[in-house]
Amino acid sequence: MAHHRPDASFDALPALSDALRIPPSERSFGRQYAQMYDFRLAVLRKRAKEAAMERHASATHVDRLLDIPPRQVCVVTGTFFSALRRKPDVLQDIARDLSLPPPPPRTSYVDAEHDELFFEDQSGRVRLVGEAIRPGSELASKCVTGVVASIVGIETPDGDLEVRHVYFPGLPPPDTAPTTVTGGRIVLASGLRAGEADPKNDLARELLVEWLTGELDASSRDETRRISSLVLAGDSIQRAAWEHVVDPQHQEPNPFAYMDPLLAQLCESLHAVVVMPGAQDPCSAALPQQPLLRTLLPRSSVHDTLHLCTNPTWFSLHGRRILATSGQNVHDLLKYLPDEAQTTDAALCMAASTLEWSHIAPTAPDTLWCYPFKATDALVIRAAPDLYIIGNQDAYATKLVHNVRLILVPSFARTHEVVVLDTETLEPHVMSFHT
Template identity: 25%
Template sequence: MPLKVERKCTNYKNCSDKFTCPSTDFTKQYCSIYLARLEQMEVLLMDRIKQKWGNKYPVCKLHKLSEEQYTKCIVIGTLFKDQKLKPSVLKRIAEGNQLVPQPILTHFTDESDVLFMEDEVQRYQLSGIEHEKIALHLQLLTYWISGLLGNTDLISRVCRVVIAGNSIRNKPPKAKPTISLVSRTTESPETIEAVKNFDSFLLKMCQVIDIDIMPGEHDPSNHILPQRPIHFCMFPESSLYKSFNQVSNPYFCEVEGIKIIGTSGQPINDILRYSDITSNLEAMESCLIWNHLAPTAPDTLGCFPFYNKDPFILTQCPHVLFAGNQEQFGTKFVTGEDGQKICLISIPDFSKTFQGVLLNLKDLSCKSISFQTN
């Protein structure tokens, strides 16, 4: 005889009414749902904002940001990611008409992806805080120079560090326009914070080694060449040390009889922009052949209008010619007409590659050192 089991009953209610499509009209645009999403989420977020911060920070609309000039504020908006690999209906149509073949992809993120925040009126591109991205890499560099990491015998023979520009900023500043009798811009809080962080980094370095700080294209110095040394008031702590040296761009020094000259990279980058030369080492070699550090100045590269002299002419042959803020590390030996041996060094952009270059003064050989964390 089969066993009888009584199934338990539960109270049930279907609450999915809001997920029922009100009509079959698909001709409307999607802007309405984005607007509704923003308005409804804003009500929920305002309650959470009051719980977390109270009245500590003002809530600002995106289109009011440039007017209010808050140091810190709260903004509410919809995040949108612009992705070139994202599937597109238009691309599919083009593929169907055999206009543009669509690659088969299963993952659509790319390094070129850009994140935006937008509300009913305005859209802003989000960039994040750059200095936080490289803080750990700078910490590794500090540990290495201090002898806390790596080969201590090798590190003990490192006598000097040259920072070849763009140490405070590696891109144009986010300046806010102001209206007055004279047109000017004011520095953003991010730049001020970057200066403080850089001074703290240099303070640790100056305690163990001599450092030369060159200005770069985007650093707070005059824009045209030659760039003056960054003012010591930017470095209230590290400038107290004798090991701290602000130098010009271009920079020429002599260490143990080795003549070293170079720039923060602007002349080399300008040559690549306005010629058929595609290699930075080739551009540097051309500078040696032309006997000039900045051959495109003042045509396409700004420089001071010197009278009766040109300081960029190479009056003596260096042992080392370097260029900072390049795409990647590279080195090459060039022999001069009189048999001189010149070492060309392409110093990579630290903010992108997290690499430094170690130069051996005995044989002018050099190698890159990585301070990557992964």
């Protein structure tokens, strides 16, 4: 049926996506992460400084934190560091008595009575104070570890920096090169979790496949004919299921034996099937996660419509530039908020903030695992996307941020929902497969 559908015009955007692919021969975790922070600050400093000086032209810009003048409003550029009492400590985990059970994972790193916020550059570090960044404020929620910004402030008698205003780098300027946008629809899904022992999820997945291939019912075929492609934004396989495949003591069915023919069926029907790894999938946990191995998916891998991508990743469909993640970046950012504040609206705001910060996952490597890049940081946002996808969220949500369509894609295993996007208008709607 693929020839009856609009052409997806898939483009891997190698100029953006290649930096996220790490050849096996080059993978080394022996490097320090300081180079990443230095590069991040160097590449984002100029835009953050310009944003601040544009609004505070009379303020003095100080190149180094150690040179902040006393009793004078100034502009400084650096990187936030959140000293959070409940933040995980890798060294403490290593030193822990192995005879004791590991502590339960924290859902929030926040302890408002003891937490402190610092600002640092290559010259040093200064503690931040002030009403503008009081705990619980909207601005404070954006000042998380690893974010580059320019601060307008004044030194206090105690040597701290009182924050008046904060300015972030913002997205890079939009691409002025002409592009041709073609009509069609993209289905965005995440969290299929094949191998999960849940009959309702199994049935919902089967309904999804039948709908995508036009086999569900005649009334849905007009809509499905407009669908050119499918994006699976992580967690396609349930972790417990694939971990047991290599354990002879367990007799659970192989989840790849289910997922591979499912993907092959979709690849025969659609012009593009984009598969990203996620936290549950069989690949390394560190960002950027590398593509799933084709040897795990032998039947679907023979189709040139299957595109195994990294997480995060860049690609283009119908002429629309797309940035996608499987959700770990936003999940970790939410832990910088109290438990009661971790709502879908907060997740949407955090995702929007990553665009404002021009960085996909600023908390990596501090509280989110990532690869120690040499003299670069591949998670810096180097171009303005048309569409920004965040997978494996608790619920669907969307907003326009500086002409970027931002979409929280719900976990299918939790919600039995996918998102359908019109590529011409960038208008999304939800399709439900509740059983």
